[in-house]
Amino acid sequence: MDTVSQKGRQIGLAGGVESVESARGLSLTWVIGTILPLVILASWQLASSREWVDPVFLPAPSTVVTAFWTMLTQQDLILDFLVSINIVIQGFVYGAVAAVVLGIAAGLSKRFEQFVSPTFNTIRHIPGIAWLPLIVLWLGLGAPAKILVISKTVFFPVFLNTLQGVRGVDEKYIELSRVLKMSRFQLIRKIVLPAATPSIMVSLRYAAGLAWALVVVAEGLSGLQGLGFLIFRAQGLLLTDQLLVCMVLIGLVGFVIDRSMYVAERRILRWRQGFDG
């Protein structure tokens, strides 16, 4: 028994060493990852200060930072930002929840899949943006129309991946569930859902990116609020500095969304023996 508990401790120790190494690896990752943005920023500054490009087409980074400060303090940048984020989060949650629930149902029942798949496959091929004009007619220019369009865009990748994940559950685990006398609900809760989670997580991360990109377009096409509205208004008024502020902000938020989804995925799938590259 002693040797066994010692082994247990050794595993704990190995875990400690690993985390020290990964901390060192993390700082190196940051350094490597920031090189390219710094080079781009430097070239941008150089191009503006040497006046290689007309400021109307590409204002200097410092001008953009000033514009950011003005928008933040004297205009409603925060409000517009929150409007966009709110639409994305709502659309993402509704779409993802509906997709996982229906995906599991379709995965478990061939009949249900046959029932919905022709309809879903047709709707899927009509882009979210193509739905927007009709939905705006129904729901008006406000947030609900955009939330619905984003839900639709999030729904399909998540639905298809959930379905595929459920179908990919190893037959041996189903047999185990019979031996352990599991009920249908226990089978879903203890085996089907966890087994499908890797596949679901990949699609959620992908769909989160789609949702954030789509909100900008949707706001540009309808309504008078949000980052998408700001970006198209800036173009109309030739406020290139404001346009760039919005672009950089959209890019950074997208980056943060993707990183958080990645961290969540790592946390949820920590049982998996992965290849870290």
Added chain:
Amino acid sequence: MDRTSETAGADAEPWEDHRLKIRGLSKRFSIPGRRPLEVIQNANLDIAPGEFVSLVGPSGCGKSTLLRLIAGIDGDYQGRIEFEGRLIEGPGLDRGIVFQDHRLLPWLTLAKNIELGLLNADYSAQEQRHLVQSHIELVGLGGFEEAWPHELSGGMAQRGAIARGLVSQPSLLLMDEPFGALDALTRVHLQGELLSIWRAEGISMLLVTHDVDEAIFLSNRVVVMGSNPGRIVRVFEIGSEVRANRTGDEFNHLKQQVLEAMGEISESVFVV
């Protein structure tokens, strides 16, 4: 209950003497357009309480099918399989099972995996915790409760599977080549541990294996099956003095007899 005592009466033996009683068991697989394949033909087998029985035989002799029928995973057979006086209808927590692959769920820790065996058993939360912990200790995995299955070696994972099979306190443990995927050293080690687990638990065990050495070392009786059609060919009683010395002459002699019954070596080789 009435029917039970009737059947038991026919053999003039109470069912308590037979934890498992198989009479005239046949199983066919029919593939359309072909002659139905007789996987098991007219098999009769009893297992007494606390007895350790091994099934050996060439591949395709139906030994795994027989185990799956007893487990209740497969059905659709002719004949009778009685377990503790009742006909088997599907799987039950009174019969534990260990597969060749450990089949621990990768998304649950070792302790949670073993707890699955109690998911539908009638124990209080406190009893469950106690049972899980004592079975982890029984298979020598204390300290690994929170480990993920991928962090365990093949031998450790298989011990976890044995703990899961035992945790609901079945009176019969069915094992389908449980050590088949392990290296020789781990296998010998685990055979020794299985023997002490069997002695500690005092339950009946049925082991399917292709390793004759393993079968003789572990069992009170070795049942040899033959193929085409799958049937029971011979039954060997193994005396405890034979099992005690794994390298002894008696052990080797018996091993050759078993192998011969399996058709693995011919009479002439045996005589030489």
